[in-house]
Amino acid sequence: MPELPDLVHVEDVLRKAIVGKTITGARTGDPTVLRIMVAEPFPALLVGRRIETVERRGHFMRFGLAGELVLVINAMLVGRYKLLPREPEAPNSGKTKSAKAKSARQDPRALGLALELEDGPELQYLDEKRMGKVYVARAADEAKIPVYGAMGVDLMSPAFTRAAFGKAFARRRDQVRAFLMDKQALASIGNAYADEILFAAHLHPKTFCRKIDPAGVDALYQSIGRVLAQAIAEIRARDQPVEIKVRDFLKVRGRDGKPCLVCGTTIRSVRVGAGDACFCPICQPETRKLFVNWSQLGDRKA
Ligand SMILES: [Zn+2]
Structure with a gap:
């Protein structure tokens, strides 16, 4: 798994790249990776929300979202984060999907979560073993997230x-x-x-x-x-x-x-x-x- 020193670096990089950005779209290649602890459906519950904080807690990454919502990821054994640069608007629209086409060559189910961000990169959480979990919860309920809520x-x-x-x-x-x-x-x-x-x-x-x-x-x-x-x-x-x-x-x-x-x-x-x-x-x-x-x-x- 990404361990604490890895995640300190990930936290630094993600904070600079995505804090303040608004989520314009979200998708997953495997809905079983998602643990949605709120009533609203995915992806609508994320779209339009601003990312306010990025914070490592133990081996979890916590994203504080506008409206008292948190997105918490446990990357487990092989999960990893990736930032895909925003693709330039090309006049030939057929050529704009190169990075996405490239990432699609891997098992599409390895895409745990992708967050498309306004005026920013796309944040991906990738997990070939699909053992990690992506939790979405009210901030008031985040202690109910398994392991995360009971860490030393x-x-x-x-x-x-x-x-x-x-x-x-x-x-x-x-x-x-x-x-x-x-x-x-x-x-x-x-x-x-x-x-x-x-x-x-x-x-x-x-x-x-x-x-x-x-x-x-x-x-x-x-x-x-x-x-x-x-x-x-x-x-x-x-x-x-x-x-x-x-x-x-x-x-x-x-x-x-x-x-x-x-x-x-x-x-x-x-x-x-x-x-x-x-x-x-x-x-x-x-x-x-x-x-x-x-x-x-x-x-x-x-
Ligand atoms: Zn020795």
Whole structure:
């Protein structure tokens, strides 16, 4: 899925491109992706409304629309956003559909939602697996949106303090990677950044939370902030179109079989819960007695 650092970039780009624009049309290639929580029919309920805000919340993107309506998207595994530039008015009207014709070559059902905007680009939400969801709700009802309404502390918010993290971590009985990916505890970490954070914290992905000592909890907390901040800086610097997921700078995710960038040991992949984790068996030892040398963590931020 697009993860938090990806979505911070998407949020920046979409905010500049579409806030203040009025929706002139909306369509979908698969109505089952839509979750309309209001009485009006699609697309009429969106047409004529101005986009007032674009805001990432956890792993969701929230579009505030005029008239106290919100459009909230959960991109799940492969969903992505795309901005199609407004096509110039060509004298030969037969040539004006090129971009749309091009995007239509993919499975038309992959178009979760397209919003046509007055004097602006077309915003598309694309999802080949059609696992994501597009919710439309009254702002007063948005807490009823599944998962979205029950998320834990947002990792980019001032509320994500060491104390708040300690509270979320306390009494956890599961493995640390499952904890990191629990959206009701932390909003939000996916597979890629769970691996990167555990590598930075020198924690094996299968470590049980109750086995992690206070210094380890500190390291985990600091690693979350540091890994996400570095990823956001990298993705912003690359400034790719929103549909491109920039991941080539990651240290362990997607690098199984390749040498660890720190120690040279082959990065391994292991099944943890419902997903696969990539980790370095030397930098992230399974047993606690090997669990040493915190000084290698480098600069710790408060
Ligand atoms: Zn290593």
